[in-house]
Amino acid sequence: MIASLPSIVSRLRLKQLRLLIALDEQGSLHRAAEQVAISQPGATKALHEIETTFGTSLFTRTSQGLTPNDLGRCVIRYARLIHSDLAHLREEMLGIVQGHGGRLSVGLIMGAVPLLMRALTRLRDKQPELSVEIVEDTSARLLSLIDQGRLDLAICRSSVSRRPDAYDCLSLHEEQLVLVAHPNHPLAGAEQLELAQLGGCRWVVYPTNMPMRLLLEREFSQAGLEFPRYPLETASTFTLLSLLQQDRQLVALMPREVAQFSEGFGMIRRLPLQLRSRSEPYGVLSRHGSPLSPPAQLLLEELQRDTTP
Structure with missing residues (x-):
């Protein structure tokens, strides 16, 4: 049974977290003990205390050393986050002290x-x-x-x-949204577009239930059109731009300012589609x-x- 939060907080020590990180890096209790400058018996005792604190085993013991199990990998991940947060804390304190x-x-x-x-x-x-x-x-x-x-x-x-x-x-x-595509997209030279003309295009869209995706779904619904099947989904600007570069048939919605920046480097071209809906601020x-x-x-x-x- 996993220990309660108050129990973990009252018993866990920072040096124990350092040992967990060292065990993950070294795979050996002996080498991990050397890394954190304690004796091997001290490391053995500390690991026992850690597992007792959490109320569960965190490592699998083998002839080759120690391998973290699923719970161990979870604890080690958070040990690294805590260590990183402390480093950031010290960095910020130094900045304050030094002006x-x-x-x-x-x-x-x-x-x-x-x-x-x-x-x-x-x-x-x-x-x-x-x-x-x-x-x-x-x-x-x-x-x-x-x-x-x-x-x-x-x-x-x-x-x-x-x-x-x-x-x-x-x-x-x-936030104003615009339709974009590769500069050589088949519709790039159009003077005006309606959503119905884009029904056969392949789309890159934002993930489900995100505001930009909901706006696009609303546009298709209000136009009486079926939402594009089998779209590519991403929330990454770089991935979106890369996809548009690789596939000249793709179209996507993009914030206007991001589109202006990308268009300035010749990466994309805005298509003349007038959206009915306004994006949520x-x-x-x-x-x-x-x-x-x-x-x-x-x-x-x-x-x-x-x-x-």
Whole structure:
């Protein structure tokens, strides 16, 4: 039986997490003990204490050494996350003590990439020693990272959450979508397009239940058309652009600013389709009631310079 959270918190020590990481890297208790500078009997005792703390075995013992089982791999993964978080904590503390920029973690959806790049460029001109982690993903996954405390801010939509009131919306930004394809797509020279003309095209779409996907489904429904069968699904900007480069028959919806950037490099071409629906605005979100760190506050001020009135 897995131990309770209070029991784990009261008994687990950071040095034990270091031992777990070393065991995963070395595969041997002897070599892991050397890596963390303890004796082999001490490592054996520590591993026993770790498994007792969690209430389960974490490794399979073989003649070749120790191999983590499914639960062990899970614990080791979180041990690495905790170790990484502590490294980030020290880095941020050093930045504060030395008067430097500190550290910032921000997540964003595809359409917010140009907005964030403009804001970060201005911010790093003022804070050149600021360390920034950028995570691009779907709104749902970004909100999960906000919940875990792994992001200071997320530029996405709270409407995909079952608990939208768990987040503070600090500013709102409009997003206009356009249809894009390879520059040599068969419809690239058209002066005007209707959705019915695209029924036979192959599509790259956003994952199910995401706002951009829902908007496209609504467009097809309002036009009395069947949604494209067998689409390619991705939330990655790079993957989307790569697919359009490889297959000249593909079409996709893309935020206008991202499309303008990509079109400037000759990677894609916008197609003249007028969408009936408006895309839901995205927001700069933080966890409700959580104060922003100084770097996050500075970034927010830069982002608000582009806020929709």
